[in-house]
Amino acid sequence: MKRLILMAFMLIPGFAFAQTEGYKVGDVVKDFSLKNVNNKMVTLADYKDAKGYIVVFTCNTCPVAKAYQARISALNTTYFAKGYPVIAINPNDAGTVPDESFQKMQALASEKKFNFPYLLDPDHVVTKQFGATRTPHVFVLNKTDKGNVVEYIGAIDNDPEEVNSTKVEYVKNAVNELSIGKKPAIVSTKAVGCGIKWKKG
Amino acid sequence: MRIFFIICLCLITYSAAAQVKLLKLDDLDKRIANGKDTTYVINFWATWCSPCVAELPNFEKLRLANLKKPVKVLLVSLDFKSKLQKGVIPFVLNNKINAEVFLLNEPDQQEYIERIDKKWSGAIPATLFVNKKARRFYEKEFTETELKNTLLNLK
Numbered sequence: 001m002k003r004l005i006l007m008a009f010m011l012i013p014g015f016a017f018a019q020t021e022g023y024k025v026g027d028v029v030k031d032f033s034l035k036n037v038n039n040k041m042v043t044l045a046d047y048k049d050a051k052g053y054i055v056v057f058t059c060n061t062c063p064v065a066k067a068y069q070a071r072i073s074a075l076n077t078t079y080f081a082k083g084y085p086v087i088a089i090n091p092n093d094a095g096t097v098p099d100e101s102f103q104k105m106q107a108l109a110s111e112k113k114f115n116f117p118y119l120l121d122p123d124h125v126v127t128k129q130f131g132a133t134r135t136p137h138v139f140v141l142n143k144t145d146k147g148n149v150v151e152y153i154g155a156i157d158n159d160p161e162e163v164n165s166t167k168v169e170y171v172k173n174a175v176n177e178l179s180i181g182k183k184p185a186i187v188s189t190k191a192v193g194c195g196i197k198w199k200k201g
Numbered sequence: 202m203r204i205f206f207i208i209c210l211c212l213i214t215y216s217a218a219a220q221v222k223l224l225k226l227d228d229l230d231k232r233i234a235n236g237k238d239t240t241y242v243i244n245f246w247a248t249w250c251s252p253c254v255a256e257l258p259n260f261e262k263l264r265l266a267n268l269k270k271p272v273k274v275l276l277v278s279l280d281f282k283s284k285l286q287k288g289v290i291p292f293v294l295n296n297k298i299n300a301e302v303f304l305l306n307e308p309d310q311q312e313y314i315e316r317i318d319k320k321w322s323g324a325i326p327a328t329l330f331v332n333k334k335a336r337r338f339y340e341k342e343f344t345e346t347e348l349k350n351t352l353l354n355l356k
Contacts, residue, residue: 192247
């Protein structure tokens with residue numbers, strides 16, 4: 001009997017933490033409307049000339065996200081002109097972590113001269129739709145007749161600390177491949193990042 | 202009695218020289234392979250990961266409860282290597298962490314995440330229970346009771 005109880009204990013967390021929601025490669029993304037740091041609403045449909053999007057879940061405080069800030073700006077610099085703008089979304093709840101507030105997002109965006117929208121996702125609605133689990137977490141979308149299709153999910157590259165001699169730039173490669181009409185060779189990668197700070201209660 | 206004092210002295214010197222060593226996965230594998238009947242409870246954490254920091258005391262309790270058993274608690278930090286001296290070591294000292302602490306020294310996340318466990322997304326905290334016969338990986342936070350029970354049920 002004791003053993004059964006112990007086994008039950010073991011099973012509960014397993015189920016509770018199994019991740020089921022969120023987009024997978026090949027899924028069509030539902031458009032969203034979120035407030036940018038300039039107080040204007042941003043939707044994917046606003047980008048009439050876009051061929052796709054680089055959606056990045058990132059935040060103010062995570063050391064891994066901070067290490068990638070310049071690389072995210074560089075992605076937008078390179079790919080906006082090619083039709084693949086960066087759309088950054090902060091998935092964290094400011095009630096849980098005050099430094100993730102909208103005001104702090106505005107301050108960061110102006111300090112670092114973000115050249116891309118940095119959007120607030122109150123109540124994690126869009127974060128949950130995508131199934132983002134950490135920052136930074138990237139979803140590369142390709143605009144098609146049936147909608148914006150997820151073509152890549154994962155890390156920006158395999159070199160957060162910029163010390164890896166065998167660096168592979170996953171997002172760049174995926175977008176380059178899409179831009180010449182090919183499917184990305186690598187469609188998903190894993191990475192260590194900061195867990196999302198969910199709203200409490 | 203004298204031996205008791207010597208042991209005490211060793212323990213004191215050991216904790217005073219709180220060290221964080223760099224760790225390669227090859228070395229970890231060797232240690233597990235040479236560990237005879239030892240079960241290793243290997244927690245992957247980082248100083249910046251608040252749920253990780255919150256559960257560290259549970260690992261200390263598990264370590265203390267199993268001092269006389271073949272159980273080793275290893276805390277493997279995934280902090281940046283550049284944070285070793287100014288971030289990780291002061292954290293270990295300030296929080297009086299007595300378990301063995303390492304900083305993972307592997308450049309390619311893609312490779313090491315897969316190597317530790319195929320199911321791992323890379324999110325932390327995550328914990329590996331491993332001995333020569335069993336290997337269980339959990340991408341989750343642990344309470345003190347869950348840690349104890351998971352260790353007891355490791356087959």
